[in-house]
Amino acid sequence: MLKAWAERTGHRRAATNGRGGLRFVFYGRVSTEDWQDPVTSRARQRDQAAALVAGHGRIVAEFFDTGYSRTLAWARRPQAAALVAALADPDRGWDAIVIGEYERAFYGAQYASMAPLFEHYGIQLWTPEVGGRVDWHAEDHEETMLALGLSSRREIARTRIRVRTAMATQTREQGRYLGGRPPYGYRLVDAGPHPNKVYASWGRRAHRLELDPDTGPVVAWMFAQRLAGHSVARITRALNDAGIPCPSPAVYGAAGVEPAADRLRTGRPG
16 A cells, blocks of 8 residues: 555655755654653753764754654654654655654554655655664665564563563552552551652652451452342342442442542532
């Protein structure tokens, strides 16, 4: 499909150095605003890109995505999509794309799908990982870029597995509370200073789940009734007949068992 589209639009002559050198557009990305400072990250990436193209041209424009994962295709990142849309404009004002880090632009097989598009419009791609311009027809460059894509995918998978395993272990072995609303039947209790020394120095405390003396027996009773063969409807009727408060007024429209959470959800006093 890409080949057919390229044939319809016609090839453009590859850009060459003019008197002032190449005109570069910088592309960068930061995935989160909570754990990374977009301003600092952008400045670092742009500095690396500027150092790479020094003596070959200058950066005249930039596209920077904030809050978008590398796993998203270029078409689903607003700034990357805008860059791609500008490729067909003969008056775009730049001849090459430079990135500060491979992982900020590509993931998995994204490079393999984007390279033919850049080549079609005569746009060069410069990356620190190859020391400058990517040669579309050099086997070693192609292998390097593909290997970087696999490494980027492996990094994401490894981090995801590591975080999930760590969270499960902290909950199972340490009784750690990892966030969110405590499950019905439990309550939060103090678990001492935060295990992260930096957070502990800020005064943060760790928390863990503990059986709630009021709602814990209700949960145990419900499981016992279910194991005895009673239906969910019958258990629900029995809870209503006994006047057991529901967990969430947002769902049931009544006073819940967690006044603080109720006030957050409804705005009414607990």
